[in-house]
Amino acid sequence: MSLIWNKLLLECSLTRRINCRSISTGLSFSRNQIEGNKSEGTSTEGEQRGSISKAMQSYIERAKAHSEFMNEQHEEFNLGRRHLANMMGKDPETFSQDDVNEAIRYLFPSGLFQTKARPMMRPPEELYPKQKAAEFDASGRPYHAFFYTGRPFFFQMLHEMVNKIMKLNLITGVAAELKEESTSFINGTVWIGKEVLENRLFEKITDVQYSEWMNTLERIITHRHVEREIEYLKQFRVPLARTSLVEQVPPVLLQPDGSKVVTVERVAKKRCRGDITVRMPGTGEIIVNGETLEYFKMVQSREMVISPLQKAGLLGAVDVDARVEGSGETSQAGVVRRGIALGIVALGAESEPLRLAGYLTFDRRNKERNKPGHDSARKKWTWKKR
């Protein structure tokens, strides 16, 4: 039994290892060497000796326990899913994870702020961390030549890159003329982030190592024969994240009199909600809850309201009708400001200056909650000795 397990696990670990190796194919030791190891470790030495190293033994035990545990969890989950399907009056065979989520939300309604703290039912693979496959053979010898560097795949990749640079340096003659199509991938893309790299390597690396990795790539990308390694470099570039211009520009309604009207609904800040209507062309009239701009007592609030119009040069050219409720004066002014900004963008104002000024961005700040036993969010009692 244990032998079967041994084989099985090694197969698993090898396939996994080879899969993740697929990113690097240049170095001499890889598949062949490991396969050699495998055949050596499993069939000949291990069987002949009839004993395996203590490290392997404990690994096998752990893996077995984990596998059993996961099987158990799986069964439990499937049973629970079927029960849930019956409770909801659905077909258990076609009861998907989305249906499960929906059912849990319905049966255990929760007002908890943190989504992670709310009741859930998910497959065990998502809930329990994955176990690392063995990196050594039955005799306890590591597969990877760089095992003792602590980050074998990272250093292997660095080696690979340096080899490429050396090869490029050996090329004599005039560099081929760079074509625009071949280098265009550089524009609008950036190197993959540290976390992405870590996920690809299955290894944690330090910030210093990440910058070292990036510097090495920079050496390739600035090399005069770079066109030979474009395909290699492409796998480390990701497109620059485009900032969303405007999340949701409301539709413009054309009125019978030829004016354009935009209504931005449910603009929010803190507990304040508001509907803002912008009409163009207008006379510069601003109405808030049926009153003039005098609805806002503070000059600062009034200036807030007109700031997007000033930025777009539309002060006096549009009419605004706003309805706001909840929260205080500043929040209400903030809601009106954002509503106006979204409205004039819909009416054709240039969005970039407004976005840079922060008028289009949702203000996600909120009131900090009071702490138990204290008067406010941060306030503490006066310290008294006795």
Next chain:
Amino acid sequence: MLRGVPTAFLRKVLKSERCYSTASVFRTLETNPVQLNESHEGRFYTVQTDEYKTLFGVSDKGLGLPSDFKIQCTTFRESCIMVRRPFLDIKRCIESYDLSLPVLRYVLYGAAGVGKTMTLANLVHYGHAGGFLLVHIPWVPVWTRFAKETVPSAERPGFVDHTSNSVFWLTFFRHENAKLLAEANLKTSKTYEWSKRESTPEGSSITDIIEHGIARPTHAAECICALISEIKLASSEKRIKTMVAIDGINGLFVDSGKRIKRDDKTIVPYQNITVFTGFKQLLASDWTGGVVITTVDKLAVASDLRELDTPRYLLGKDGWEHMDPFIPINVEKYSHQELQTTIDYYLDRKWLQHPLAGTKEARQELETVSVRNPYTLMQLCKSR
């Protein structure tokens, strides 16, 4: 193009040019309010320094003019008031009205800061220049909110008399009307007995009443009432014409927030204030030969009674019945042109100093943020 021209000369030319051009736009050189007419509407006219001192200069505080405006006058070293539509309307009404008929009562109303007090001050200036005896009560709530000293009335049970406030007002009245009182030489119609030993006999000058009130603060409130009845009588007999100007008359009819207390800590209702009975006599229509101009202001009443700016709401039932019938005059916010004129004036006074202050955008911003409210505009333009 101007290179080579001496700088001093250039500056002189530019200065004279600017003075000429701006003066013709926002300022009128007319200083006599009697001569003001529709052609001066929306422009600033200057109140001469001696007249300013006579009418508004007795105290640095807001006496007849808003205190913020007085500070501005001190800074500008001149006092300019804009000629506005309500002033011209009332002026024309006064000029065309037959003074032998019962007094007409005008009530200025409007939102806070639109210029009710300024219009009243403009009319007071007009009355002074037009030969009216001025009975000018700058701000009614002063008598309740800032009542300095009060004593129980000797003659009217349950009433209280103001002492120092009354003396101050009598001084103010004498100062405002000194010239006219000397010319008219009004006589008392009956004997006033202030106490067992003190009295003002019939046929003596009414300045004697004023002098007695100033000399004896305890009698000052009664002196005011006596003075008012004498003025009403003299006006009705056409010996003199009178202009009554009261700011915030709703303070006479509605609780104004802070209350006067007696020595035993009981609250004095606003009906039981001696001087208020005198002021209410002025507002009655049982006399001729005068004109009554008043304002209703929500700032004159307690903070929970400030929902609307309309006369009916602010005067309450008692006030409405007391004043009925009257002519309501709505004072509105600045028009677009008036706002531009004010900005021009501030630019001329170098009150707005930002290099872009006179541009179209800046004017637009001031117009939008102030919502054309004159007081807000003044607050926005002053240094913070």
